[in-house]
Amino acid sequence: MAHQAHSYHMVDPSPWPILGAAAALLTASGLTMWFHSNSPRLLIMGLISTILVMFQWWRDIVRESTFQGHHTPTVQKGLRYGMALFITSEAFFFLGFFWAFFHSSLAPTPELGGQWPPVGIKPLDPMDVPLLNTAILLASGVTVTWAHHSITEASRKQAIHALLLTVLLGFYFTALQAMEYYEAPFSIADGVYGSTFFVATGFHGLHVIIGSTFLLVCLLRLIKYHFTPSHHFGFEAAAWYWHFVDVVWLFLYISIYWWGS
């Protein structure tokens, strides 16, 4: 049987890309049916099939790397480029919402009363829960770095403790932010202030949930001995993503919560 003369990974035929595309179709058309025909059935099918495809696709990547050994240094380099480019594209995504915020807040229109925050809007106190949330995310950046060092030093117990702490801090942030959303005196429908606030912080919150989930999967893999001191790119990718989420929050806090109040 011929073996390959290169260090790239020629994957087995897989159904997940096309099924993932179909799941995206169901989710998008499901949103439309929910908005216009008040029927959530297609949307629910779309969300469930998206989750099923994600679970199986990433499960297969773990199988290909940890159990079959296909992730050579060359393959890992490609994954690093991929993750870095993806995070860069996410940075541009948030840039758009920051643009929208500054567009409306630097030159407030007469309809807003010529001021920012607009007339009638009572902004959240930046020194209250938002400051605590800032401390939580900064602390979680420290704990994820502690976890990384523990992995490279082969300290299993410390790595598990540090990564567990990181995941718990992430969920604590989400819980506090959910409470803030519930208690806020303004809503997304309150003019451009409400729109910019909830869309920017809302997408950030979604990324915190995604990042926390990614870190939780890494914690489970760490417990199951998947990572070695020299090869643990899944964890590094999660840590990069988590630092990105932290930096976006710092920008949100400084501009929307603090300057914008």
Add this chain to the structure above:
Amino acid sequence: QGLKPLNSVIPTESPDLIFGTSKPFPGLPAADPFLGTNKVPDLQKVFQRSDGLPVHLKLGYPDRLLYRTTMALTIGGTIYCLVALFIASQPKKQ
């Protein structure tokens, strides 16, 4: 670095220290490993079997079950979606 042969069970990272394989301090009784033993070598043997199965079906029945459920939901959903969009695009009769 090339791809190692399919029938080899040596992982690419075997020269490195793997969690749970360090020897206990001599003289002390063997302690229980923290949160379970390392089953990765056994799983490596399973997933490197030369049975021609693609990676998404390698474990047999549970993989097939999940795959068929996902297929049914997505293919069925796509058909339902096309029907629903066709109906939604019909003009409403007064």
